[in-house]
Amino acid sequence: MAVALTLVRMKVAILRHSTKGQRGSTMATGGTLGLVLAAGTIYLAIQPGDWLAAAYAVWMLGWIIGPVFSGGGDETLRPEFFSLVGLPPQRLAAGLLVSAFVGVAPVISLIALSGLVVAGARESAVAALVAVPAMVLQLAVFVLLSKVAVAVLGIALRSRVGAVGAGLINGVVLAFLGQAWVFAVAFGQGGQIPGFVRYLPSGWGLLAVQGDYLALAAMAVLIALLLAAWAALLTRRAGANRTSARGRRPMRAATSQDAVVAKELRTWSRDLVRNHQLTFALAYGVFFAGAPLVLGWTGMLPWAAPIFIVMAASMTSNIYGTDGTALWLSLMTPGASDVRGRQRAWLVAVAPVALVLAVAFTSITGGPWALILAITAALLGGGAGMVPLLSVYALVPGTDPQRRAGNPLRTSEDDGALTGLAYLMMALVAVTAVPAGAVAALYGWWGVAAGIATGALCYWGLGRLAQRRLAAQGPELLHMMRTGRRPEGGPGTAFKLPDMPKAQRTIVMICWSLGAIPLIPQGVVAGVFISNGQLRHSWFLATYMTPGLRWPVVALMVAIGLTMYGLGLWIPHRAKKRAAG
Template identity: 80%
Template sequence: MAVAVTMVRMKVAILRHSMTGQRGGMVATAGTLGVVLAAGTIYLASLDGDWLAAAYAVWMLGWIIGPVFSGGGDETLRPEYFALLGLPLHRLAAGLLVSAFVGVAPAISLLALSGLTVLGVRQGGLAALVALPAMVVQLAVFVLLSKVAVAVLGIALRSRVGAIGAGLINGAVLAFLGQGWVFAMAFGQGGQIPPLVRYLPSGWGVLAVQGDFAALAAMVVLIALLLAAWAALLNRRAGASRPSARGRRPMRAASAREAVLAKELRTWTRDLVRTHQLTFALAYGVFFAAAPLVLGWTGMLPWAGPIFIVMAASMTSNLYGLDGTAHWLTLMTPGASDVRGRQLAWLVTVAPVAVVLAVTFTAINGGPWPMIIAVTAALLGGGAGMVPLISVYALVPGIDPQRRGGNPLRTSEDDGALTGLAYLMMVLVAATAVPAAVVAALFGWPGVAVGVLTGALCFWGLGVRTERRLAARGPELLDMMRTGRRPASSGMAFKLPEMPKTARTVTITCWSLGAVPLFPQGILAAVFLTNGQLEHSWFLATYMSPGLRWPTAVFMILLGLTMYGLGLWIPARYRKVV
């Protein structure tokens, strides 16, 4: 108990001193969005069927998959900090578990789990009493599943096979989660959620409230097993990783650009974090595009390649930050620039896989060839140009690879900034393909020429801009990489200026939620309407009368664009005032 109390006090002190400035505003905004989602979950408790169990399954997947994007999840207190204290593993695991309940995410999850109380009140007095311990026990299951998943993934990333396997599993799970409407339509019965969801660990709390007290006992047993597994994994994590001593073929580069290209290609093949990221992007693109096959629709298959490119750019958006202080080697060489070499290495790594996916799946579907070729060409050039540019302009200070701890996913101390950078990269890279997609949709094959031209211009022009930025701000960027502190006058293009909390909240909300009306409810809904896919799903346009379907899809596209425009205009307005 003393260990747990001490760790809780440490966690509270660290959070109290870190919730300031921009990070505090981002946490407040994320907390507000979380409260909205929790309120929606509580509402589902008033509906008949298994909607509440299905919602808790989504929350559980969020706890498991979320750490992949947030650098390993909440590790305010790391196991490595206590390795020299000689604490027994079960006491260390128990103390870290108790401290894990302190934070915004557990509080929001507990609020969402209060839906069990609403369900219990509907069932009767005894069920309402059972709901109270079921809430706490269910939250403990969520937290421990997250901790064990992160620990297993950290160990998996110590080997190439493990990194590839973890990337495949995580990409597939997240893709299927994003395409949940497909499985709801395929396996739903009369518009209801299939009963299977209540038998998942996330649904055991619902079963307990409904009178199955064995489910409550099963959650207690599961907690004990997960705690034991986590304690064992903590012991593996505290051990030192052993680097490979295998000999390497020497590089034979004839020019500086070839040397950078060879170095980057070796980094892409040897850094297990990058291996995991690219495998994750590949699995996500393939499974996301293949999910509608459950309904017998192959129309999304050709988009596997473009989706892979966008996700690969998103996962590698902090390219320079991953290298850390190694950038001083380039800065110490007068007139040297490694931008073109990095761009070529990114293309060599991503382009062959993307082209194979695009050609193969488009052939299976029988088209549309002009659209897919045009978009793929534009995205490859846009990704090769945007990745180094954004990683320089919005660099997030990373942890030097040789100093990474027992959790290889944690490549930076600023997890929120990394997540925001990944989402920003998705939008910017996708935007580079808009001209080619519009021309291809209107005129067909001329869109391919526009896509090639757009990609070439992005590759060349954004590369030039990156080189100029490095030449002008190289020492400041290196100091940021070395110290981890962002100077007040760093001139980061995507850093929010000082603004009122309301304006900051609106800005972050627009950037966080703008993709919902723009892509799924707008662009994707328009694709469904074009192909005559009018079955009721989570697309609002399919529920409208025939005369309002297209206006609804267009309105959603305009709403998404307006949200992104507002997210750009508000910071620009306050930046001008300052």
């Protein structure tokens, strides 16, 4: 108990000193969105059926999959910090588990789990009392499942087979969450939830509230097993990664740019984190687009290629930050074009897979050839241009690959910034395909020419901007990656929020994080569906409207998205002007 209390006090002290500035605003934004989701979950407690069990299943999957996008989850206290203390693995795991309940995510999850009390109060007073320990045990299950999943993934990322397998599983699971409506319809439940959801570990608390008290014992046993598994995984996590003794062919390059390309391609093939990221993007794109096949609908299958490209760009949005201080090699080589080399290598890694997906899946459905090829071409150029540009302008200082801890997913200390950068990349890359998509929707094959032209323009123009920024701010960029501090006026400060009230920071973060939802899926994508006569699909609101309201709703959604992004830019701009004045 003394160890647990000490770790809790350490966690509280660290969090107390990390709730200022950009990180604090990110936590506030995430907490606000979490409270909204928790309130929606509690509302489901008064609805008939198994909606509450389904919501808790989503929360559980969020705890398991979330760390993939947030650098390995909350590791304010890393196990490596205590490797020299001499604590037994079980005692260390128990202490870290207690400290894991301190934070924004556990508090919000506990609020969401208070829906068990609401559900219990509808049954009887005894059920409401049973809901209290059920909440705590259910939260412990969520936290431990997250910890075990991160530990298993960290060990898997020490081998290429494990990295590819982990990326495949994570991509499939996340795509399943995005296309859950498909499987609900496939089960023939209509608007109901399949009954087996209640018997998942996420539903055991609800079973206990409904009178099955053995579910409490089952959760206690599961917690003990997960705790033992986590303790065993912590001992393996301390082990060092083994290096391959297999011989490598020497790199031969005629020019400095070819040398960069060769170095980057070696990195794409050897870095297990990049192997995981590319596999994840591929699995997500294929499964997300292929999920409607369960219903016999093939219309979304050709979109696997564009989805894959957007996800690949999002996963590599901090490409300079993940490479760390190796940038000094390029800075000390006169005439080397690091940006152009990285662009070429990115295309070599992504373009062949994307083109195969586009041609193969569009052949299966018989079209729309012009639209898919136009958007694919535009996205390839947009991704190749946007990845180095955003990484240079909004770089998040990362951990050098040779210094990564036992959790390979943690490539930076600022998880919130990495997540925000990934979402921003998704929105910006998707926007680069809008002109070509519009031309293809209106004029057919002319859209392919427009896609090639806009892709080439993005590749050349955005790459040139990134190249100039790197040449002008290269030493400052390297200093920031070495120290983790952003010099005033240096790289990344163009995207740094000025001093503003917390309310304004929260509004800006919400606009930047959620502006893509009305703009891209509810606006642009819904417009494409309507123009192709594809109605009443998934969550695209405009496709459910009457004929006279479909295009006005599309226009309204696009306007809302542009307004959110505009507001997210205008508020910081006004704050900067006030500070300068």
